[in-house]
Structures are given as C-alpha cells and as structure tokens.
Amino acid sequence: MDIYLYDGSFEGYLSAVFEVYKKGGVIRKENTFIPDMFARTFGVQTDLEKADRVWSGLSKKLSADGLHQYFSAFLSELDNIEDQLLNYTRHIFENQASVERDFGNAFVLFVAQTARKVHREKHRMEAFVRFQLTKDDIYFSLVSPDYNVLPLIIRHFKDRYADQRWMIYDRARNYGIYYDLEKVDTVWMEMDKQEGIWDEKELDYQALWQTYYKGANIAGRVNRKLQLQHMPKRYWKYLPELR
Amino acid sequence: MQERVHEKLSILADAAKYDVSCASSGSDRKNTNKGLGNAHPGMGICHSYTPDGRCVSLLKILLTNHCIYDCAYCVSRKSNDIKRAAFTVQEVVDLTINFYRRNYIEGLFLSSGIFKDPDFTMERMVRIAKDLRTIHRFNGYIHLKAIPGASDELMREAGMYADRLSVNLELPTEEGLKLLAPEKKRADMIQPMNYLKNEIIRLEDERKVLKKVPIFVPAGQSTQVIVGAGRETDKDIVHMASRFYQQFRLKRVYYSGYVPISNDARLPGLGQQVPMMRENRLYQADWLMRFYGFNAQELLDDANPHLDTEIDPKLSWALRNLHFFPIDINTADKMLIARIPGIGMNSVNKIIAARSFSALGWDQLQQMGVQLNRAKYFITCKKGAMVKKDYTSEQIRRQILNQSHSKYLKLHSPQLSLF
Numbered sequence A: 001m002d003i004y005l006y007d008g009s010f011e012g013y014l015s016a017v018f019e020v021y022k023k024g025g026v027i028r029k030e031n032t033f034i035p036d037m038f039a040r041t042f043g044v045q046t047d048l049e050k051a052d053r054v055w056s057g058l059s060k061k062l063s064a065d066g067l068h069q070y071f072s073a074f075l076s077e078l079d080n081i082e083d084q085l086l087n088y089t090r091h092i093f094e095n096q097a098s099v100e101r102d103f104g105n106a107f108v109l110f111v112a113q114t115a116r117k118v119h120r121e122k123h124r125m126e127a128f129v130r131f132q133l134t135k136d137d138i139y140f141s142l143v144s145p146d147y148n149v150l151p152l153i154i155r156h157f158k159d160r161y162a163d164q165r166w167m168i169y170d171r172a173r174n175y176g177i178y179y180d181l182e183k184v185d186t187v188w189m190e191m192d193k194q195e196g197i198w199d200e201k202e203l204d205y206q207a208l209w210q211t212y213y214k215g216a217n218i219a220g221r222v223n224r225k226l227q228l229q230h231m232p233k234r235y236w237k238y239l240p241e242l243r
Numbered sequence B: 001m002q003e004r005v006h007e008k009l010s011i012l013a014d015a016a017k018y019d020v021s022c023a024s025s026g027s028d029r030k031n032t033n034k035g036l037g038n039a040h041p042g043m044g045i046c047h048s049y050t051p052d053g054r055c056v057s058l059l060k061i062l063l064t065n066h067c068i069y070d071c072a073y074c075v076s077r078k079s080n081d082i083k084r085a086a087f088t089v090q091e092v093v094d095l096t097i098n099f100y101r102r103n104y105i106e107g108l109f110l111s112s113g114i115f116k117d118p119d120f121t122m123e124r125m126v127r128i129a130k131d132l133r134t135i136h137r138f139n140g141y142i143h144l145k146a147i148p149g150a151s152d153e154l155m156r157e158a159g160m161y162a163d164r165l166s167v168n169l170e171l172p173t174e175e176g177l178k179l180l181a182p183e184k185k186r187a188d189m190i191q192p193m194n195y196l197k198n199e200i201i202r203l204e205d206e207r208k209v210l211k212k213v214p215i216f217v218p219a220g221q222s223t224q225v226i227v228g229a230g231r232e233t234d235k236d237i238v239h240m241a242s243r244f245y246q247q248f249r250l251k252r253v254y255y256s257g258y259v260p261i262s263n264d265a266r267l268p269g270l271g272q273q274v275p276m277m278r279e280n281r282l283y284q285a286d287w288l289m290r291f292y293g294f295n296a297q298e299l300l301d302d303a304n305p306h307l308d309t310e311i312d313p314k315l316s317w318a319l320r321n322l323h324f325f326p327i328d329i330n331t332a333d334k335m336l337i338a339r340i341p342g343i344g345m346n347s348v349n350k351i352i353a354a355r356s357f358s359a360l361g362w363d364q365l366q367q368m369g370v371q372l373n374r375a376k377y378f379i380t381c382k383k384g385a386m387v388k389k390d391y392t393s394e395q396i397r398r399q400i401l402n403q404s405h406s407k408y409l410k411l412h413s414p415q416l417s418l419f
C-alpha cells in the first residue's frame, strides 16, 4: 500500500487527491501519521495549481451547497476523513449525474452527516463565543471547538460585528482570526498572562450578565439534563455566566 | 449606581422570565450601514441555557414591574407585595448594546407592566427601540410586547423599529380571562393584532408596486397563552391557536405552562407541578400543524379533547387512523411520509432525495435517522413489511411504550448523568 502524506491544509489534501486519484493509495496527515512497516510513503507538496484543478473538477459536479459540505467535512479532521472524502470523490467522478443526494450510498451519507456535525459546531461557536473588551478596544474571545471551524464562522462575525475590532482565538489549534474593521486575517500569538489587559468596565458587564442569567432561570422547572444537552460541559469554561 | 442597576436587572429579569418566547429568527435585518449587528432570517441563536434548560437568546426584561392591573396569574399584579423597579430608557439601551457587543445575546425582548396607562407605557418602549435603531445603528433583534389598548399610532411606530411585536392573549378562552383578569378585555388584545395584520398586508401590497416601502415588523407577530391556569382543554387551546394562525397570520403561538405564584383559590396553588409535559405535547401538536400538514381537527376533537401524555400526538393520530397504513416509503407522497411516526422532516427529505437513485431498504432508512422501532408498524419498503402481523392499535401502543419506557429509565439513571 502507498501512503501519501500532506501538510494538513485543505489545499494540501486536494494536491494529494490529484496524486492518488489514478495511481491509488491512501492519504494521511503528516503530523498525525503513524509509520507503517509494510507501506511505502511519499510526501505530497502542496500545489495550488493541482489543488485548483481538483476543486474546479468538483465544482462542475457539486452544487455550492455540496462544495461547502465537502469542505466542512474536511474540517472535521476525523482520522479517516481523507479516506471517506477520497471515496466520495471517486463516486462523484464515476457518475454522470449528480450523486450529491444519493444518501443510499455510504460515502455520500457519511460526508453529509459529518458536514452536519461540523455545521453544528460552527453554530455552537456562533453562540458560545464570549468577547471580553481589552484596554486597546479589541473584543477578544478564546475558544477550543471540537472541529476546526474558525474558517466557517468568519462571515458571521464579520457581518455582525462590523463596527468593532474583534479576535477569536482557537486555543486547541493555536491560531486565531482577527478583524481590524476592514478585513479578517489569520493570526498566531503567545498565550501568557491575561491580567491587566481588560477594559475597566469589562468585569462590570460580566457581573451584570451573571445577574441577568440568574434572574432568568425558573427554579420550578429545573432540567439540568436539557441544559447539558444543549450546552455540554466542555464549553462552560469560556462562559462568564457559568463561572 | 452599578449596584442599583444590578438590583433592577435582577427584579426585572425575574419578572419577565415567564414569557416563554425566545425566538430571534424570521427577520432579515442586514448590517448594511456598518453599524452593530444583524438579525438572521433562518435559525436564531441561543447563546446560553439556564438550569431549567431554556434558551437564552434575548435580553428579556420588563421596563417596569409597576402595574395598575391585578391579573391573578401574574407576579407583577398590583396586589402582590413585591419589590418594584423601573429602568430608564438609557439603562436599557446601554445594557442591550453592551451585552450584544460581547455576543451574549441576539437582541432585546422588552415587555412591561402598565404604569399610568397603556399609551404612556408603550411610548417609552417605542423610544428605546427607536434610540437603538437610530442613535446606535443597532440592527440586532428587537421584540416588543405590545400593551393591550395602546393606540394604533404607537403600534405603527413600534412596527417601524421592532422585528417582532406580540400581544399576549394570556388565557386561551374568554371565560378564563373574565375569571382571572377581569380588568382586561379580549377586544383590547384583538384590536392591536388586527391593526398589525392589516398594516402588514397593506405594506406587502404596496411593496409589489412601489420600490421603497419601509420595513415593518419583518418577523411578524406572535402571541402567548398560559396553559393550566384555567380549566380549558387541549382542544380549546389547539383550535384557538389554529384559528389565530389563520385570522391574524401569526408567526408563532407560544404555550407557557403555568408556574404557581400564589395561593389564589382560582388557580393551582404554590407547590403544584408546572404542567411541562402538557406544554411539550402542545408544542408538538403546534409543530404538526405548522410543518407536517395536520389540521387541528385531526389532532383533537370532542371525542379526544386532550393530547395523550404517554405518546406524542403524531403517533397518537396514527394509532387512531391505522387504515392509512402501511405506507410505501419508495412511492408515497412526501406529505404522507411526513405523517409516519418515527420519521422527522429531516429524514423525509433524505428519503425523497435518495429514493430517486434506488429503492430503499431497512438499513438505509435506519442510517438516515428513521426510528425503525416506531416506524416499522406503519411502513413497507423494497423488502416488504418489517412487521408481518396485523397488530391492533392497542398492541402497537403497548409495544412502543415498552421500548421507550426502558429508554426513559436508562436516560434517567444516575450513573449516566454527567454530574
């Protein structure tokens, strides 16, 4: 078996598809790959031109929605996502008609369902991001989403918070997105002390929010299970109302 | 200063929480002026959940809990001995903007006790919405609860700034209102609803011929009824809802299980359970009417005036109408498939899409999210029927209850709880 290693980026993955499609073989991320004695490994150079050719090929077969799902499923970073997507890709190109909604096919269904999970995480981030205002007027939020969804939430936050500078930082993947009132850029930074960086009113508003949260609860209807189902514990650490 | 705001917020959030509506969807206000915020046409966002499991989407507060009326079911009623507070216009604006900028909320849901008179109260509420929109260029969601008896002129102005307006009917029947809120008249509630409906239709017509027609309550109007305070049946409630959906083109009817707040002899007393299961069944019935093509009469009639608490209304309907089944998954109409217990709209859409590629079997149905343990009694697929025997309604009911009963127990066993 031949194994093709790529750098983890979407363009890298598409470049690998370009290599593997005719020759056969499997695609793996180079940083999480576990060496296998019986396989030959090859490194794949990320090649924007090749990536683009694969993507435009897909664009001819998939609707805008379908392309978005394809990309979303990739962002799941699941262990076997490259295999699933590669099989899906073959199924797409081997059929004349669009197979996008052929949910009887296992790969089509898997990609659709994975995209849906990623979409749910995207939606959660839109809900659970909590900005804190810094002294230099940036609304800052830390997150650690289950999937790599920052690329998917840029539009939402840019449209909504058009008149304030903001940054959302993915602590798990160690990168962030920053909006400077014009455009959104990808940023990296050192996470050290956070004391003394907040605006003087910041804690007041967090406290008011906590007061509101307490007042809005109806004690006679307590239903912790439902609360947890909508807002699993792993998200709590970034929510001021739950601290 | 800050402390006083905390106190007000705590009193006025507490008093507002019995209004269940938290929807922040259905509007499509875009952030075109590079101002603050937008409102989504599709799903609204729940930014948090309180320990009661309810969604926190809007800053839901009263402007004041002072009230000249004495409705028996309401904590803010005149005769109730509680702390009173009132926000200033500026305080509400400031809280809304600062919560919004931190991504705590989708917007503001403002309601109020009636101080002085309906117009006096409504006027202040409208001013808050107006300041948010014009001074702060705020495009987030605003829901104003209209005060029954407010003038058409104020309703019109409210409609220019709010995404949604609601007039709460409070009690499902007129008799209930007479008994529990004798100072209020149904007619005072119908009047603004009617005004809004006509104004919405008028502007829609204008929009067809004119280019620039102002936005007017883009997310429409809704109402809320309290469930379990009076003596009304589920049939009364669901048929009333169906009528109001049609007559006033309401976007939503909300059902709020009565939370006992006093020992008034006309009402369930303190310590009585909130009728949450009943409320839940009403929402399911409402859902079936709005999205699954059921009408009120099919769900509840004189022979069946109450929704079954043990099983959901769709299954309950199916068991009363076994002659509709079995339905062939591979050929039946979309809306017929939607009527099968254990198949939600999501799966319906998948089935319709997938069956044009190849006929579907049991495994695929399961993969698509169909709950076969329920659906199996009502369907056939390319492999024929899964349940060969002809069961009676009662037998099916018992079998399904047995399965879900054990599931219920499992979900509630302490080992599985995440604490």
Ligand code: SF4
Pocket: B067, B068, B069, B070, B071, B074, B075, B076, B077, B078, B112, B113, B114, B181
């Ligand atoms: S008018 Fe409204 S606030 Fe006043 S008592 Fe009646 S329900 Fe409560």
